Amino acid sequence: MRVNECESMQGAGGDPWSSAWERAARGPVAVVDCREEIPCNPCEEACARGAIKVGEDICASPRFDPGLCDGCGRCVTLCPGMAVFLLDRSHGKGVARVTVPYEMGGELLEGGEAWAMDEDGNALGTAEIVKVKRTGGRTGTLLVTVEVPEGWALKVRGVRDRLISLEAPEETDAEQRERDYHLCRCEEINVSDVRGQAGWFNSLRALRRYSRAGLGYCQGRFCQDLLRRELAQTLHAGEGEVGAFKVRPPVRPVKLGRLGGEDA
Amino acid sequence: MSLAVEEREMAVVGSGPAGMCAALAAVRAGADVVVLDENERAGGQLTKQIHRFFGSRRHGAGKRGFEIAAELERECRGEGVELRLSSTVLGFFPGGELMVEGEDGVYVLRARAVVMATGASEKSLAFPGWTLPGVMGAGAAQTLVNLHGVLPGRRVLMVGTGNVGLIVSYQLLQAGAEVVGILDISDRVGGYEVHYRRVRREGVPFYLRHRVVEARGEEGVEEVLVEEVGRGRGRVLRADAICLAVGLSPLAELAAMRGCRMVYSRELGGFLPWHDGEMRTDRPGTYVAGDAAGVEEASVAMEEGRMAGISAVEDLGRMRGEEAERARSEVRRFLLELRGGPYGEGKLRAKECLYCA
Amino acid sequence: MAEGERVSGRVERHAVIESFSGGREVVIFVDGAPIAAREGEPVAAALYGAGIRVTRHASKSGEPRGPFCMIGRCTECCMTVDGARNVRACRALVKEGMRVETPGREG
Ligand SMILES: Cc1cc2nc3c(=O)[nH]c(=O)nc-3n(C[C@H](O)[C@H](O)[C@H](O)COP(=O)(O)OP(=O)(O)OC[C@H]3O[C@@H](n4cnc5c(N)ncnc54)[C@H](O)[C@@H]3O)c2cc1C
Numbered sequence: 196m197r198v199n200e201c202e203s204m205q206g207a208g209g210d211p212w213s214s215a216w217e218r219a220a221r222g223p224v225a226v227v228d229c230r231e232e233i234p235c236n237p238c239e240e241a242c243a244r245g246a247i248k249v250g251e252d253i254c255a256s257p258r259f260d261p262g263l264c265d266g267c268g269r270c271v272t273l274c275p276g277m278a279v280f281l282l283d284r285s286h287g288k289g290v291a292r293v294t295v296p297y298e299m300g301g302e303l304l305e306g307g308e309a310w311a312m313d314e315d316g317n318a319l320g321t322a323e324i325v326k327v328k329r330t331g332g333r334t335g336t337l338l339v340t341v342e343v344p345e346g347w348a349l350k351v352r353g354v355r356d357r358l359i360s361l362e363a364p365e366e367t368d369a370e371q372r373e374r375d376y377h378l379c380r381c382e383e384i385n386v387s388d389v390r391g392q393a394g395w396f397n398s399l400r401a402l403r404r405y406s407r408a409g410l411g412y413c414q415g416r417f418c419q420d421l422l423r424r425e426l427a428q429t430l431h432a433g434e435g436e437v438g439a440f441k442v443r444p445p446v447r448p449v450k451l452g453r454l455g456g457e458d459a
Numbered sequence: 460m461s462l463a464v465e466e467r468e469m470a471v472v473g474s475g476p477a478g479m480c481a482a483l484a485a486v487r488a489g490a491d492v493v494v495l496d497e498n499e500r501a502g503g504q505l506t507k508q509i510h511r512f513f514g515s516r517r518h519g520a521g522k523r524g525f526e527i528a529a530e531l532e533r534e535c536r537g538e539g540v541e542l543r544l545s546s547t548v549l550g551f552f553p554g555g556e557l558m559v560e561g562e563d564g565v566y567v568l569r570a571r572a573v574v575m576a577t578g579a580s581e582k583s584l585a586f587p588g589w590t591l592p593g594v595m596g597a598g599a600a601q602t603l604v605n606l607h608g609v610l611p612g613r614r615v616l617m618v619g620t621g622n623v624g625l626i627v628s629y630q631l632l633q634a635g636a637e638v639v640g641i642l643d644i645s646d647r648v649g650g651y652e653v654h655y656r657r658v659r660r661e662g663v664p665f666y667l668r669h670r671v672v673e674a675r676g677e678e679g680v681e682e683v684l685v686e687e688v689g690r691g692r693g694r695v696l697r698a699d700a701i702c703l704a705v706g707l708s709p710l711a712e713l714a715a716m717r718g719c720r721m722v723y724s725r726e727l728g729g730f731l732p733w734h735d736g737e738m739r740t741d742r743p744g745t746y747v748a749g750d751a752a753g754v755e756e757a758s759v760a761m762e763e764g765r766m767a768g769i770s771a772v773e774d775l776g777r778m779r780g781e782e783a784e785r786a787r788s789e790v791r792r793f794l795l796e797l798r799g800g801p802y803g804e805g806k807l808r809a810k811e812c813l814y815c816a
Numbered sequence: 817m818a819e820g821e822r823v824s825g826r827v828e829r830h831a832v833i834e835s836f837s838g839g840r841e842v843v844i845f846v847d848g849a850p851i852a853a854r855e856g857e858p859v860a861a862a863l864y865g866a867g868i869r870v871t872r873h874a875s876k877s878g879e880p881r882g883p884f885c886m887i888g889r890c891t892e893c894c895m896t897v898d899g900a901r902n903v904r905a906c907r908a909l910v911k912e913g914m915r916v917e918t919p920g921r922e923g
Pocket residue numbers: 275446472473474475476477478495496497498502503504505508511512513514546547548549576577578579622623626627710713748749750751755756757758759760
């Protein structure tokens with residue numbers, strides 16, 4: 196993850212949430228919380244009012260003009276990163292409304308309650324669901340609007356119908372005992388065998404012939420990368436240098452009899 | 460052994476975004492095109508993807524993967540591309556013939572142009588216990604939940620914080636599983652920040668700088684010992700499934716069999732057939748596109764597919780040189796844009812290196 | 817895993833997916849015991865849906881193995897289906913009354 200921190204696209208401070216704050220006093224406004232340079236631009240297309248611009252260079256991060264935004268929420272629906280929200284402070288003192296995209300299976304109903312989650316998945320508390328908007332058919336994204344105390348307004352990033360336990364289990368001493376294991380699943384060749392033999396060979400093909408790793412049913416499709424890594428490490432060589440298995444037809448297991456009696 | 464032989468002008472192996480776009484470009488120039496895919500649905504990776512695709516809106520981004528697949532399929536059928544599904548290409552011989560296993564048996568297909576758009580395969584990670592039931596590729600977990608409505612486990616540990624690991628974790632949550640953690644040996648998340656954040660806000664713990672020491676269980680995974688690298692301290696996670704999302708490599712077995720010169724590129728996922736900027740390999744009438752030509756993204760796969768299709772119809776004599784060049788320069792421009800930015804840089808350099816190798 | 821706690825199982829509701837591969841509910845037999853399955857879904861999916869993860873035992877060590885790729889490439893799911901050996905359970909589709917056997921320690 197490389198975060199492009201140097202530049203703000205939304206105004207002072209660079210935090211799209213705080214810079215939406217003033218505008219949100221007049222009604223819902225988008226918060227485009229996407230700062231990395233990734234090849235992505237559905238948000239630009241979503242906005243009929245031209246408030247979001249990515250431009251010719253698709254890897255540029257989106258620039259947002261709150262003055263043009265009417266809070267319609269189309270960008271919230273269409274952003275694949277689920278990184279666009281709406282903030283609305285026009286519903287009275289001390290409260291704010293936050294709209295988030297929702298694609299989980301929970302049943303969230305208007306008038307009901309949901310857990311408001313912060314960006315690290317901590318529950319801020321429960322909040323009233325003031326609006327649930329279904330966009331586009333049964334499989335569309337839900338836009339869920341919750342009303343929260345103003346103090347949470349900049350923190351809410353998601354909603355959940357139930358909480359899961361976040362607790363990581365207690366730390367223990369990791370056992371140092373290294374167990375042996377198969378590298379080649381089909382022929383049941385152990386990593387210790389391969390390590391023991393790897394030094395004698397300078398190519399993956401030779402290692403396969405001798406150790407029989409990679410000669411099983413799957414034809415090495417799952418152990419080839421693993422063997423290559425082991426061999427390259429042993430030889431202090433690049434993975435490209437130790438080569439690849441020779442490929443023979445058929446490249447998939449075929450039913451007996453279909454290929455002149457040969458079962459691969 | 461004598462097999463039935465079918466003659467066609469052009470064949471495309473793989474019906475993912477790359478294959479379908481190659482076929483569309485060619486059929487629009489008047490070529491006769493058949494697309495072969497071992498799957499019973501057209502669309503490749505897209506059929507399993509239920510999230511809205513990131514990427515460029517020109518390439519359907521903002522829609523869900525399976526919706527993009529359905530649109531491409533409709534377009535192909537509408538334009539007269541033959542989509543031959545449940546047809547596995549078993550071999551690609553130095554003479555250029557394809558050996559195909561269809562629903563009624565094995566036959567040979569001889570085409571004057573062949574585009575290999577076979578996509579990528581998942582890499583594995585081995586550790587004590589990785590052969591236990593419940594340990595599977597992230598793609599396998601996706602197949603189970605998204606296509607068949609079956610959970611790979613109730614409590615899943617995801618290995619790998621690239622986009623695939625992040626996106627599949629989110630999909631597991633959507634299906635009602637718990638993701639007990641996402642682990643990576645690296646000290647930073649590999650995928651896009653937006654994907655990281657939408658998983659993180661659901662409360663999923665991230666174990667960075669961690670490795671799997673071993674998976675334990677009798678008839679399948681019951682718990683996993685993970686360790687913070689270099690600290691000798693670990694945690695036992697209760698989990699009944701471990702999904703491996705540790706990278707993809709180009710699925711290039713057919714190219715190797717055909718005798719294409721193979722090159723290794725770490726950045727692009729491993730061994731792949733050498734190709735030029737117009738998607739020609741070093742064998743006549745043989746082209747490659749999409750993840751099979753280096754693991755990238757769907758938008759790129761579509762453009763590479765188009766490029767391969769254009770080059771093929773030019774070589775087949777169905778498109779004049781200048782016209783082909785005009786079409787290709789447009790594709791080139793899009794590819795350059797898509798490979799901009801910090802994530803694309805490495806791929807761009809690797810591709811450029813390859814073109815002149 | 818606590819006694820009686822089920823691993824895997826079926827997706828109960830989903831916000832984005834309208835339907836899955838399987839059709840009507842049928843019964844198939846796994847090592848003689850009946851399980852509920854959906855017609856037309858892969859056998860391996862039906863097994864997972866019923867909480868069964870083991871598809872074979874490795875021929876040398878006898879260790880249990882289960883589906884690894886779900887797309888017909890790894891061969892970890894090779895089972896005996898209606899008498900035919902080495903059938904990939906992730907590719908074979910459920911038919912009513914199908915009999916599936918888990919290859920044992922003898923292979
Ligand atoms: C979890 C996940 C999420 C992703 N999300 C995004 C995203 O949001 N945006 C984005 O741009 N990209 C995304 N991608 C990447 C994108 O899906 C791939 O880059 C793209 O699908 C590659 O297209 P392709 O046509 O090259 O290959 P594929 O889509 O993999 O298609 C290859 C086809 O070839 C067939 N095939 C292979 N071998 C044979 C054979 N021997 N005989 C017959 N048929 C064969 C396969 O069955 C398959 O259908 C994602 C990938 C994954 C795994």
